[in-house]
Amino acid sequence: MHQLQADPNLEQCPDFTSVDFQASWAPLLGPVTNDAQVAAMLHTIWTATNNTLKAQWQQQVDAAALQAKEQGRLLTEEEELQLAM
Numbered sequence: 001m002h003q004l005q006a007d008p009n010l011e012q013c014p015d016f017t018s019v020d021f022q023a024s025w026a027p028l029l030g031p032v033t034n035d036a037q038v039a040a041m042l043h044t045i046w047t048a049t050n051n052t053l054k055a056q057w058q059q060q061v062d063a064a065a066l067q068a069k070e071q072g073r074l075l076t077e078e079e080e081l082q083l084a085m
Contacts, residue, residue, distance in 0.1 A: 004060060008053035016042040 016025060016039040025038040033041075 001056065004053060004057050008050050008057050011050055013043055013046050013050070016046075
């Protein structure tokens, strides 16, 4: 799993109804799907992906906090050993 470089909690879902995303939704249009339905599908996909990234981000934050705590503990332990000598 790659490390995320930005907090996905800060991301906002794009407006998939805008012309900027026409290339994304045009292939999904069909006889039974209209623009609004395709935009809703893309929104659902984006939201699911973003939720997965949020969970990954939280795992990274938790792991970093645990690592910092462990490093602090080791440093304190080392300092205590130095003082005991």
